[in-house]
Amino acid sequence: MSALATQAEAAVELRQAGRQRGALAAAWIVALLAILTFLVIYPILTLLFGALTDANPVVEGFNFARVSVANFVTVVTNPNVGEALANTLTACTGGTAIAVAIGLAFSWIVVRTNTPCKRFIAAVSVLPLFAPPLVAGVAWSILGSPRTGLINTMFKWAHIDLRVDFYSLTGLVIVFGIYYAPYVYMFTASALRNMDPSLEEAAEVSGASAFATLFSVTFPLITPAIISGMLLSFIVMLGIYGIPAVLGAPANLNVLTTYIFKLTNWSPPLYNTAASVAILLMIVTAVLVFAQQKVLSGRSYTTVAGKAYRPRSLDLGSWRWVTLGLAVVYLIVVVLLPLFALIVAAFRKFMFIRDAASLFDARMYSLVHFHAIFDNPLTLKSIYNAVEVGIITALAGGALAFAIGYTIHRTQLAGRRSIDVLSTLPVAIPGLVIGVAYLWAWIAVPGGLYGTIWILALAFIARFMPDTVKSLSTSFLQIHRELEEAAWVCGRGVLSTIRTVVLPLASPGVIAAMTLLFVLAIRELGSSLFLYTSNTMVMSVLLLDYYEGGNLGKTAAFSLVQMVLLGVLIGGANWLSRDAAQGSVARSG
Amino acid sequence: MTATLEVNELRKQFSVGRPAVDGVSFAVPPGEIVVLLGPSGCGKTTTLRCVAGLEHPTSGTISIAGRVVSSPAQGILLPPRLRDIGMVFQSYAVWPHMTVRQNVVYPLKHRKIGKTKSTRMVDEALALVGLSEYAERPVVALSGGQMQRVALARSIVYRPQLLLLDEPLSNLDAKLRLRLRDDLRRILKQTGMTALYVTHDQSEAVVLGDRIGVMREGQLLQMGTPSEIYNRPADLFVANFTGATNELTGTLIQRNGTFGTVEIGQGQRVEASLLHGLAPGDKVRIAFRPENIAIGANSGGNIVRARVSDRRYHGTQTVYDIDVLGHRLEALELGTAARHEIGTDAAVSLPRDALWAYRDQGSLAEK
Ligand SMILES: Nc1ncnc2c1ncn2[C@@H]1O[C@H](COP(=O)(O)OP(=O)(O)OP(=O)(O)O)[C@@H](O)[C@H]1O
Ligand SMILES: [Mg+2]
Numbered sequence: 001m002s003a004l005a006t007q008a009e010a011a012v013e014l015r016q017a018g019r020q021r022g023a024l025a026a027a028w029i030v031a032l033l034a035i036l037t038f039l040v041i042y043p044i045l046t047l048l049f050g051a052l053t054d055a056n057p058v059v060e061g062f063n064f065a066r067v068s069v070a071n072f073v074t075v076v077t078n079p080n081v082g083e084a085l086a087n088t089l090t091a092c093t094g095g096t097a098i099a100v101a102i103g104l105a106f107s108w109i110v111v112r113t114n115t116p117c118k119r120f121i122a123a124v125s126v127l128p129l130f131a132p133p134l135v136a137g138v139a140w141s142i143l144g145s146p147r148t149g150l151i152n153t154m155f156k157w158a159h160i161d162l163r164v165d166f167y168s169l170t171g172l173v174i175v176f177g178i179y180y181a182p183y184v185y186m187f188t189a190s191a192l193r194n195m196d197p198s199l200e201e202a203a204e205v206s207g208a209s210a211f212a213t214l215f216s217v218t219f220p221l222i223t224p225a226i227i228s229g230m231l232l233s234f235i236v237m238l239g240i241y242g243i244p245a246v247l248g249a250p251a252n253l254n255v256l257t258t259y260i261f262k263l264t265n266w267s268p269p270l271y272n273t274a275a276s277v278a279i280l281l282m283i284v285t286a287v288l289v290f291a292q293q294k295v296l297s298g299r300s301y302t303t304v305a306g307k308a309y310r311p312r313s314l315d316l317g318s319w320r321w322v323t324l325g326l327a328v329v330y331l332i333v334v335v336l337l338p339l340f341a342l343i344v345a346a347f348r349k350f351m352f353i354r355d356a357a358s359l360f361d362a363r364m365y366s367l368v369h370f371h372a373i374f375d376n377p378l379t380l381k382s383i384y385n386a387v388e389v390g391i392i393t394a395l396a397g398g399a400l401a402f403a404i405g406y407t408i409h410r411t412q413l414a415g416r417r418s419i420d421v422l423s424t425l426p427v428a429i430p431g432l433v434i435g436v437a438y439l440w441a442w443i444a445v446p447g448g449l450y451g452t453i454w455i456l457a458l459a460f461i462a463r464f465m466p467d468t469v470k471s472l473s474t475s476f477l478q479i480h481r482e483l484e485e486a487a488w489v490c491g492r493g494v495l496s497t498i499r500t501v502v503l504p505l506a507s508p509g510v511i512a513a514m515t516l517l518f519v520l521a522i523r524e525l526g527s528s529l530f531l532y533t534s535n536t537m538v539m540s541v542l543l544l545d546y547y548e549g550g551n552l553g554k555t556a557a558f559s560l561v562q563m564v565l566l567g568v569l570i571g572g573a574n575w576l577s578r579d580a581a582q583g584s585v586a587r588s589g
Numbered sequence: 590m591t592a593t594l595e596v597n598e599l600r601k602q603f604s605v606g607r608p609a610v611d612g613v614s615f616a617v618p619p620g621e622i623v624v625l626l627g628p629s630g631c632g633k634t635t636t637l638r639c640v641a642g643l644e645h646p647t648s649g650t651i652s653i654a655g656r657v658v659s660s661p662a663q664g665i666l667l668p669p670r671l672r673d674i675g676m677v678f679q680s681y682a683v684w685p686h687m688t689v690r691q692n693v694v695y696p697l698k699h700r701k702i703g704k705t706k707s708t709r710m711v712d713e714a715l716a717l718v719g720l721s722e723y724a725e726r727p728v729v730a731l732s733g734g735q736m737q738r739v740a741l742a743r744s745i746v747y748r749p750q751l752l753l754l755d756e757p758l759s760n761l762d763a764k765l766r767l768r769l770r771d772d773l774r775r776i777l778k779q780t781g782m783t784a785l786y787v788t789h790d791q792s793e794a795v796v797l798g799d800r801i802g803v804m805r806e807g808q809l810l811q812m813g814t815p816s817e818i819y820n821r822p823a824d825l826f827v828a829n830f831t832g833a834t835n836e837l838t839g840t841l842i843q844r845n846g847t848f849g850t851v852e853i854g855q856g857q858r859v860e861a862s863l864l865h866g867l868a869p870g871d872k873v874r875i876a877f878r879p880e881n882i883a884i885g886a887n888s889g890g891n892i893v894r895a896r897v898s899d900r901r902y903h904g905t906q907t908v909y910d911i912d913v914l915g916h917r918l919e920a921l922e923l924g925t926a927a928r929h930e931i932g933t934d935a936a937v938s939l940p941r942d943a944l945w946a947y948r949d950q951g952s953l954a955e956k
Contacts, residue, residue, distance in 0.1 A: 201669070201738075202743070205642075205670070207670045
């Protein structure tokens with residue numbers, strides 16, 4: 001009798017505990033959804049609202065009476081917008097074409113030929129990923145400006161009757177192409193590695209020349225990889241602000257990103273128009289992202305996971321020195337020349353260079369520009385701010401991404417699918433659009449976030465969420481489920497299991513993801529542009545300020561300072577994570 | 590159309606390790622099928638790929654139809670496409686982005702053959718491998734066996750003078766393998782092509798090959814007709830690899846013609862065939878097949894005492910482990926009835942023609 005009673009009591013208790021756990025789980029999901037709504041949905045909705053109204057958000061707040069598609073249509077049919085869109089598409093298409101040519105060539109050279117120093121070539125092929133776009137743009141403006149550019153100066157000095165002008169659409173296409181080739185390279189190189197070399201050997205035995213084999217067998221087989229690399233590089237170029245801002249401004253050449261920024265800098269600022277153009281940019285990006293996902297999930301001939309193939313290395317004979325030469329030229333063009341230009345400009349008192357002899361005249365060099373930038377109190381403040389935003393982003397973003405990743409991949413809670421969708425949404429939103437959206441979301445809210453460091457951090461967290469969740473998830477997906485279950489069986493609760501089992505095991509991955517997030521945050525420009533105020537100036541924005549102020553010396557000096565800082569940080573990140581999470585540095589440009 | 594293949598002192602040294610192929614010489618006369626047989630890693634594929642031109646030999650010469658196609662000493666190295674050869678790969682290597690017909694017509698496209706003629710040749714090749722109805726299918730919609738037939742059709746459609754096959758059947762299931770093996774021999778003989786075939790499966794080698802070359806650690810140990818390989822293996826390794834897995838050690842007491850008397854311990858003597866030039870007093874190892882041990886027989890020569898220590902019933906045959914003078918041997922009896930109990934003592938007969946004595950150079954496992 002009493003035994004029965006205790007049993008019944010135990011059952012009731014169990015049921016209560018179950019109900020409590022259910023309530024907790026529901027609260028957890030609701031909390032995550034609320035955070036994501038706050039971070040992603042709310043800003044995007046306000047942006048959409050901004051595109052559909054002509055009410056000024058600063059003066060009138062949100063005026064729902066004046067919402068109409070007409071506003072959006074008026075903006076989008078404006079010839080200036082049309083011109084910016086056309087420029088954007090031209091620059092991205094041309095840039096992508098060059099990127100595909102370079103990326104494909106290097107992946108073939110590295111994976112399929114006997115070119116010497118292949119490890120070196122492989123490293124060079126991904127090196128441009130680490131160059132901040134703005135710095136690359138500055139370097140190429142020092143090199144390629146039509147009047148004072150180093151290249152033209154050298155040509156003139158050598159009596160070569162040739163002039164280059166990188167302040168043009170062509171210049172933009174070239175710089176885009178050479179800096180975004182690694183996106184294509186990463187996809188095609190791994191596809192080639194996963195492809196059975198006997199498919200190519202069969203073609204050769206059948207009588208096809210190496211060239212015919214390449215075009216009738218190799219490239220058709222890796223087409224999905226080529227297309228997705230192509231789309232990705234196109235998407236990244238679409239959202240880049242730094243390069244077109246530097247190279248396009250002198251020639252009054254606008255692309256969508258620079259045009260959007262211009263609109264918010266007008267006086268009075270045209271926030272509504274900016275919102276409409278931002279929505280346009282987002283739509284184009286989203287379509288391409290969707291296409292890329294389709295291609296990636298579509299059928300692929302090559303990916304047989306885990307199978308190792310006999311490596312094939314085509315004997316190029318003496319041509320292998322030509323292929324090595326190509327890699328060296330690429331290294332010179334994307335890294336050494338720009339670096340050289342920055343160094344010359346940063347240390348030289350005056351940019352005017354009469355001839356080569358003057359280039360090597362030590363008297364012309366000094367530290368004046370470095371003194372000048374560090375005399376400006378804003379410089380140190382901007383570095384300090386950037387680091388502060390970086391730390392907040394890394395800690396808060398990392399923790400949130402961990403919570404999201406764990407909920408999606410390791411629990412069966414209802415609602416995790418929508419969390420998954422919401423947290424991947426920002427993949428399709430360029431950083432600059434996130435900036436405009438956050439501007440819309442908070443500028444009209446008095447006493448709110450706008451003007452604080454936090455709005456920058458929140459925008460970065462939202463912007464990099466998909467990548468962070470992905471890289472964090474891989475770190476704990478490698479932990480065998482049974483290790484966790486063993487802890488549960490031992491009577492541990494879910495939270496206690498996470499703390500005692502999952503976190504310690506996943507910590508290298510978590511640290512790597514957070515460091516990466518830190519680096520991404522401190523070099524981010526596109527979204528910072530719209531969210532900083534004089535108090536919250538960050539490095540990347542200040543660099544742009546120096547450039548627009550017209551002093552190349554200071555710009556170059558500050559570029560070098562940033563490069564060194566980033567170099568140290570990325571080096572540290574690699575050291576912390578050992579096997580670099582290079583793929584995600586890549587994605588976010 | 591069909592040509593001689595001559596391989597002379599072929600050596601291939603990769604950047605690491607011992608040579609993968611170490612001085613291999615053989616010739617394949619026109620229209621003959623030669624099978625290279627050997628355990629995994631012995632250098633069969635490397636030899637074949639050197640002949641194809643996919644691998645660059647370190648030294649030695651290869652000539653096809655009297656023309657030297659590879660000779661590092663003379664600086665000759667013809668690329669694969671100029672050697673007029675066909676090749677079937679272990680992994681099929683059919684191109685997944687093409688249909689069956691596109692796959693098969695590919696080599697003809699690179700040979701400047703007119704459209705009507707090439708269509709006819711493709712149809713013939715497909716008919717030969719039995720895939721006529723599948724011509725317009727994408728190859729990814731075929732089974733493994735069908736893909737392998739496409740690979741075969743693709744390699745014979747242009748009637749190359751030499752066909753190379755690298756374990757073409759090893760990715761197929763057992764039943765299909767048997768059927769395709771017989772088909773393959775029929776097709777090869779029908780086209781009259783010279784063929785070099787690589788496998789590690791002895792039954793495939795015996796059925797397909799006009800001659801078999803047994804390889805080990807980069808060297809060609811013996812080249813001969815299947816019957817020679819099976820009845821007069823050149824050394825202990827060939828004997829063992831082709832199924833003579835039992836081994837006894839002893840000392841040669843005296844020779845009488847091609848046979849000799851061997852003392853195998855405790856005064857027990859047996860008579861065995863001498864396949865090496867041996868002199869009395871030499872240490873020898875005797876190899877023989879499990880099939881050739883007759884348990885409980887008192888005639889047939891070489892009667893020794895044995896004890897049955899284990900028995901494994903396989904349905905149509907039974908395998909016994911027997912102890913002979915402290916050696917464990919395997920014996921195999923055909924038939925659906927297992928006749929001997931574990932633990933019984935019995936006389937076993939070891940016919941002298943089936944015992945092959947070789948000079949003792951250490952056991953195979955120690956090498
Ligand atoms: N590309 C290479 N680089 C270095 N060593 C190699 C290479 N290819 C093969 N080898 C070595 O050469 C030896 C012979 O290899 P091969 O592929 O010819 O063997 P195989 O007889 O075909 O074996 P299997 O039956 O397993 O296919 C092996 O020891 C292998 O490790
Ligand atoms: Mg092999």
